[in-house]
Amino acid sequence: MNVNYRLNELDTVVEQLITNLNGKTILLYGEMGVGKTTLVKALVKALGSKDEVSSPTYSIVNEYELINDKIYHFDLYRIKDIDEAYNFGFEDYLNSTHWLIIEWPELIEEIITDDVNSVILSLNDNNTRNLILK
Template identity: 45%
Template structure:
């Protein structure tokens, strides 16, 4: 069970599997400093959900959409959002209430817009290869 665990970056597939198995919600907020591996983990999650296309960080577009055989995955990077009004302008509420997977980097930028029922993942860097991850439903 993944509540809090240290992991080596070579174990990222196992961590993604555990997150998908244990998340009670399709909206997952990823907390952590820049460079800790949030985008890398989200790429693995998308792949495990069945996304076959190349995934990358939506730093400039704010949201990327990916299709799986049975679902949609939205990947948000809210780092550049300076005001929650910007999130409204991209129609964030339509995404969040679409019943699609929503993976959100830098969720603190839109915290007042997030539903109460989300899963939160916090990643901390211990060293170049080792991370600590915490999952909260």
């Protein structure tokens, strides 16, 4: 999946994204300010949560409730190494059956093995964004 979009088209893009996912783990890649957290807000809403979404930069993980599930939203920007992820129990989250949406996943890629969806976001010169699902 490769989509070029404007922010006012994000809800439609997220619906397309959800139908193309092969599992419940989503790794979000992109430069600072490209719209990763904005995408997470749209994803959480589209999955059915009524919770307020905010960036977990300082808390590292936020939890959002669904009717029969949960979404764990991680921002690993401040994580220095994989040991720090182990120390806050990241493996426990990986072993759950819940949704995992992970911003800045580079340091933990080696411990994520199954049904991973990599989403790469980029900002274009004309203020559109590009989303690639791998």
